[in-house]
Amino acid sequence: MVMKTNLLSFLILFASTISSSLAKGSLQQTLLPSEEFNDCSNASRTRHLLENESQAQISVDLAQGYMSNDDLEWAIKEFGQRCSNISRIYSIGNSVNGFPLLVIEISDKPGEEETKPAFKYIGNVHGDEPVGRELLISLANWLCDNYLKDPLAKFIVENVHLHLLPSMNPDGFSLRKRGNANNIDLNRDFPDQFFSVNDDEDSRQPETRAIMNWLRDIRFTASATLHGGALVANYPWDGSEDKRTKYYGCPDDDAFRFMASIYSHSHYNMSSSKEFLSGITNGAAWYPLYGGMQDWNYIHAGCFELTLEISDNKWPNATELPILWKYNKMSLLNLVASLVKTGVHGRIYSSADGKPLPGSIAVSGINYTVTAGKTLGDYHRFLAPRDKYEVVATMIGYKSKNTTIWLDDGPVTLDFVLDPEVSIKESVLQNVYDCDCNSKSTQEFVQFLWGAHLEVFFILIVILGFLLFLFRRRAKIKVPTSRQLSGSKKTVEV
């Protein structure tokens, strides 16, 4: 009966290791903000975004009440000390004029590699659009002040690694102009999918390069940049292939429209826009642009990025900052939380040794893949709610596996265990791997094992015992090793 005990302890161990990932599947909170904003004001406004920047002539007075670059650096470092147990401060590089591009990471385990998704907000991409840098500091402070008492703040701190870069363009800010110190528009400086204008690495701006290196370091699932000059949530593609102004959706158009709507509908009045239906727009349908950061994120970094225009006035009087924070607060929070409140999440493992695999995840009908983490094999796939998705996990050297999920209500946690291409004999335990673990609670899962499959194991053990008995008695030949009974590693333990 030693063999039986080993088998049982193995099964219990196995069940308990997967129970931790099952627990994640129960995260469900409503997406809409608790505060309802309703406003029917209809003030006419102009779109400043397309106007020439040079004529802006922003008066020095306007900087009154805004943080200078030194103030911002101080605010970030002060935050890092005040909220040291949920944050980490780091730099991703320097601007042309040598200002550090400082990032605040907010998480209950900042800097640690975990199976949680990462989200980033970037402010002040354009030097003369400073509202974002102020709001991101407000966001950090609000999270720090509330994560012990507010459920949404707690949820974000515990489930997401949130990275905030308040200013991508500190030089442009101090010069009160759109471009950086070399007068380059940073949101036109990324490699483009249609035109090769920015493909020369050497001519790329240091701020752009810093972002690109940052995304090689950290696997962000989603992000948003904060701009001013309009009130709308803009999603890919930003550029159309033929340079025409027209709706030009990317493969994840549904997911992006859903994501942009979360922002606009959580906002004070973005969704009541007269110009943009629901307060959202496809980039190319508004005006095509090339070399933008948003499209590059989606194509090259696996990151779903929005471009958020958060105030009609690019550089409003600083006295308006508190109200702008109030208007955008729930949007900023709900967008981050949506990362874990929707979509499919999980890990990919090898059936050969149980180790995590850096495989990739695709969804049938959507020409796009997201990759799993190198060390933990975790993946996070943003998807709009819909009844059915077929999710496919692949990894070089392994057989692909797919399964169908229903995403109508909350997120789904789905782990894959892939078999090596080199065919191994089907082991009895294969059934355990194939179970659709997501749809079962741990209890049910254990019952499932006890009820159905233990009998099979017992029969095998009995047969094994009988064979042993026969061999010993009749032929006095050596006892067969268990390896001969099955090629799988797991069965060796039986």
Ligand SMILES: *[C@@H]1O[C@H](CO)[C@@H](O)[C@H](O)[C@H]1NC(C)=O
């Ligand atoms: C809204 O704007 C339209 C067109 O500019 C105008 O005709 C209408 O009277 C406005 N409504 C309100 C409530 O101001």
Ligand SMILES: *[C@@H]1O[C@H](CO)[C@@H](O)[C@H](O)[C@H]1NC(C)=O
């Ligand atoms: C915008 O600025 C550029 C260069 O400074 C100039 O060539 C162009 O005519 C300007 N456009 C408008 C609409 O003022």
Ligand SMILES: *[C@@H]1O[C@H](CO)[C@@H](O)[C@H](O)[C@H]1NC(C)=O
């Ligand atoms: C900003 O608003 C305040 C209060 O309304 C006012 O005193 C100040 O002059 C304004 N500043 C500018 C630059 O318009």
Ligand SMILES: *[C@@H]1O[C@H](CO)[C@@H](O)[C@H](O)[C@H]1NC(C)=O
């Ligand atoms: C952070 O510190 C506070 C107070 O010292 C403590 O109550 C809280 O549990 C800590 N949070 C984390 C995530 O460590």
Ligand SMILES: *[C@@H]1O[C@H](CO)[C@@H](O)[C@H](O)[C@H]1NC(C)=O
């Ligand atoms: C939203 O509200 C602000 C402040 O009242 C106003 O200036 C703006 O025009 C409004 N925008 C829309 C789209 O309703």
Ligand SMILES: *[C@@H]1O[C@H](CO)[C@@H](O)[C@H](O)[C@H]1NC(C)=O
């Ligand atoms: C899928 O997208 C890739 C670019 O990521 C493109 O080269 C390929 O043609 C697309 N396939 C289909 C079937 O659209």
Ligand SMILES: *[C@@H]1O[C@H](CO)[C@@H](O)[C@H](O)[C@H]1NC(C)=O
């Ligand atoms: C999903 O799996 C089934 C059965 O293994 C297979 O027939 C089908 O082709 C797979 N679909 C995809 C998209 O890989």
Ligand SMILES: [Zn+2]
């Ligand atoms: Zn901008």
